[in-house]
Amino acid sequence: MESLITRYKIYHGSVILPNGILPVGTVLVENGKIVEIAEGELDFPGAIEINAAGNFISPGFIDIHLHGGGGHDFMDGTVEAFLEIAKTHARFGTTAMLPTTLTSEKEDLILTLEAYQKAHASHTEGASFLGMHLEGPYFALSQRGAQDPKYIRNPDPAEYTDLLENYNCIRRWSAAPELPGALEFADYARKKGVLVALAHTDAICEEVETAFQHGYSLATHFYSAMSGVTRKNAFRYAGAVEAGYLIDEMDVEIIADGVHLPSSLLRLIHKIKGTSKIALITDAMRAAGQDTDHSVLGHKDKGLAVIVEDGVAKLPDRSAFAGSIATTNRLVRTMLQMTDIALEDIIQMISLVPARILQVDQQKGSLSRNKDADILIFDKDINIQMTMVNGRIIYDPNHSL
Structure with missing residues (x-):
């Protein structure tokens, strides 16, 4: 629960987008918002790094x-x-x-x-x-x-x-x-x-x-x-x-x-x-x-x-x-x-x-730039590995992030 951290780099996961899945991608978060989604791994100086370890990175x-x-x-x-x-x-x-x-x-x-x-x-x-x-x-x-x-x-x-x-x-x-x-x-x-x-x-x-x-x-x-x-x-x-x-x-x-x-x-x-x-x-x-x-x-x-x-x-x-x-x-x-x-x-x-x-799709509902950082990591059996709401990690069962 890192309330003072404003930057996260979530990487090495399959990123679920509305039109498909990036097999290996990265999602960058700053000040509670998604700022970038891309294939591969991106640099993000000063960010806390979260390794998705090959699991799915999904919208909440x-x-x-x-x-x-x-x-x-x-x-x-x-x-x-x-x-x-x-x-x-x-x-x-x-x-x-x-x-x-x-x-x-x-x-x-x-x-x-x-x-x-x-x-x-x-x-x-x-x-x-x-x-x-x-x-x-x-x-x-x-x-x-x-x-x-x-x-x-x-x-x-x-x-x-x-x-x-x-x-x-x-x-x-x-x-x-x-x-x-x-x-x-x-x-x-x-x-x-x-x-x-x-x-x-x-x-x-x-x-x-x-x-x-x-x-x-x-x-x-x-x-x-x-x-x-x-x-x-x-x-x-x-x-x-x-x-x-x-x-x-x-x-x-x-x-x-x-x-x-x-x-x-x-x-x-x-x-x-x-x-x-x-x-x-x-x-x-x-x-x-x-x-x-x-x-x-x-x-x-x-x-x-x-x-x-x-x-x-x-x-x-x-x-x-x-x-x-x-x-x-x-x-x-x-x-x-x-x-x-x-x-x-x-x-x-x-x-x-x-x-x-609910007419909130400009703020929520997908991994897209400028949307709220409501992000999940889950495995192939849909067991939740991390829950992030508005850029705050509120659930981490393994305490590894």
């Missing part, structure tokens, strides 16, 4: 949908929870994140938003915060998944206008677009610069197409808690999943933990949507980064009890998944093992694409 991973990790949940509403989650996920390659809420009372949302603002102001160690993501409470009860049904409700103008007026840290809001008032909600949120996503929805395709025109530009955890083809009175109707495919401009995010979606669907989504429209997310809950078989989804005292088995969190009756326990390096590993997608494309889906979705 950006997770735009996660709830917790390391035994904490953002809904705990404490600064400690935010900071510990950021540190936990940085160990696994996350350099920037969008902390995410669960469906709850307005008072609990405010508590979490207040904690975010305090944590953001004091944050120095761990993944950086890019704003808050409110997941709910405006959902279809029939697609609630593990969201607590007692908090689910229709969009309330008094509620969402108050929150959006008073908390400019809200960067994204996920809702079901077919609900009464959901289009007006989206119109207002977009005026406030908030990314609107469709989630936990029973909408048919035509409803999603209309919603897209009102700003619902991202499909939250694609396939999960989302309508597909249905039949009503013998007629078939395409659902939200089909709309996600048909609307070329719509982005989709996927929980690529190897459990929420099988190999066949991972390959299908990529075949239709392509690398540039897919963001990999963990949707991680508090058990991520822990060795445990029981946990709590949401607030530590008021949340839902869950079990952890088969590499995922589940409701105790096993009727639904309750968020993942994945870390971002697991997502990359899963995509490599379960698809034939090239590594550089997988890295795009967990770096440049989420950065573009």
Whole structure:
């Protein structure tokens, strides 16, 4: 943790770029920014030298949908929870994140938003915060998944206008677009610069197409808690999943933990949507980064009890998944093992694409000159060897750098 060092030379590694991989390259960092990327080895007088030892040098991973990790949940509403989650996920390659809420009372949302603002102001160690993501409470009860049904409700103008007026840290809001008032909600949120996503929805395709025109530009955890083809009175109707495919401009995010979606669907989504429209997310809950078989989804005292088995969190009756326990390096590993997608494309889906979705791709998301020095070193099995955030080494498991 060398806070006074302003120059780093990261060399002798395979440098992952958006358009390919440099087999042996160097990345130079100065004052928290990338100043050069080149093949071979470069001189950089006065720099601390980091030998990647033939491993991969990669842009940091950006997770735009996660709830917790390391035994904490953002809904705990404490600064400690935010900071510990950021540190936990940085160990696994996350350099920037969008902390995410669960469906709850307005008072609990405010508590979490207040904690975010305090944590953001004091944050120095761990993944950086890019704003808050409110997941709910405006959902279809029939697609609630593990969201607590007692908090689910229709969009309330008094509620969402108050929150959006008073908390400019809200960067994204996920809702079901077919609900009464959901289009007006989206119109207002977009005026406030908030990314609107469709989630936990029973909408048919035509409803999603209309919603897209009102700003619902991202499909939250694609396939999960989302309508597909249905039949009503013998007629078939395409659902939200089909709309996600048909609307070329719509982005989709996927929980690529190897459990929420099988190999066949991972390959299908990529075949239709392509690398540039897919963001990999963990949707991680508090058990991520822990060795445990029981946990709590949401607030530590008021949340839902869950079990952890088969590499995922589940409701105790096993009727639904309750968020993942994945870390971002697991997502990359899963995509490599379960698809034939090239590594550089997988890295795009967990770096440049989420950065573009959040409109921070001029600062983050790739190893490019003048961008933030959010940099990873990992081995062929995607085990993290170093995490750098804004030019600061915040994780070095071998203490060798």
